[in-house]
Amino acid sequence: PVTDGSRELHSLCAQLEFLLQFDLKEKRSFFGQRKDYWDFLCQGLARRRQEHEGIRFVTSLDKLKTPVGRGRAFLRYCLVHRQLAESLQLCLLDPESLCEWYYARSPFLSPQRRAEILGSLYELNSITFHLAL
Numbered sequence: 001p002v003t004d005g006s007r008e009l010h011s012l013c014a015q016l017e018f019l020l021q022f023d024l025k026e027k028r029s030f031f032g033q034r035k036d037y038w039d040f041l042c043q044g045l046a047r048r049r050q051e052h053e054g055i056r057f058v059t060s061l062d063k064l065k066t067p068v069g070r071g072r073a074f075l076r077y078c079l080v081h082r083q084l085a086e087s088l089q090l091c092l093l094d095p096e097s098l099c100e101w102y103y104a105r106s107p108f109l110s111p112q113r114r115a116e117i118l119g120s121l122y123e124l125n126s127i128t129f130h131l132a133l
Contacts, residue, residue, distance in 0.1 A: 001127075001128040001129065001130045002079075002127060002128065002129045002130070002131075003130050003131065004131055004132055009129075009131070013072065013075060013076070016075055016084075017037070017068075017071070017072065017075070019107065019108075019117065020037035020040070020041075020071070021036065021037055022105070022106060022107070023102050023103040023104070023105040023106040024036070024037060024040070024101060024102055024103075024106070025100075025101055025102060025103060027039070027101070033067070034067070035067060036066075036067035036068050036071055037067075037071050038058075038067040038068070038070040038071035038074060039067055040091065040101045041055075041071065041074060041087070041088075041091055042055055043091075043097065043101075044090060044091025044092070044093075044094070044097060045087065045090055045091060047094060047097060048090045048091075048093070052087065053077075053081070054074050054077040054078055054081070054083060054087065055074070057073075057077055057133070058070050058073045058074050058077060061073060073133070076129075076131050076133060077133055079124065079129040079131065080129045080130070080131050080133060082124075082125045084121050084124060085118055085121035085122040085124065085125065088117075088118065088121060089118050092108055092114055092118070
């Protein structure tokens, strides 16, 4: 199993975060806080009317104060529960939402690249992750 001490885990999480932040449009909340991929994931799952345990778990953690911290916790939760590919796929189903959140260079706006990314993420389901949540 992959644990918190794994160098590969840190590289994987950094790459996932890079993908989710690449060409992300700058958006701000009502109070001026910059939105991040966490907000994109929450909105995408909410639009699909999916009650996601990962979202509920992360929002229950009082220690997490920033969207980036919440996003990282969500990625870890999804890796442990083998839900990353499915969760991201649900967020990527709506082309209007993708255009609302991402500029044209985002790999998520290319059907071929999106399929490649999701295919790779589904392969992660065969790996066991033992991570501190």
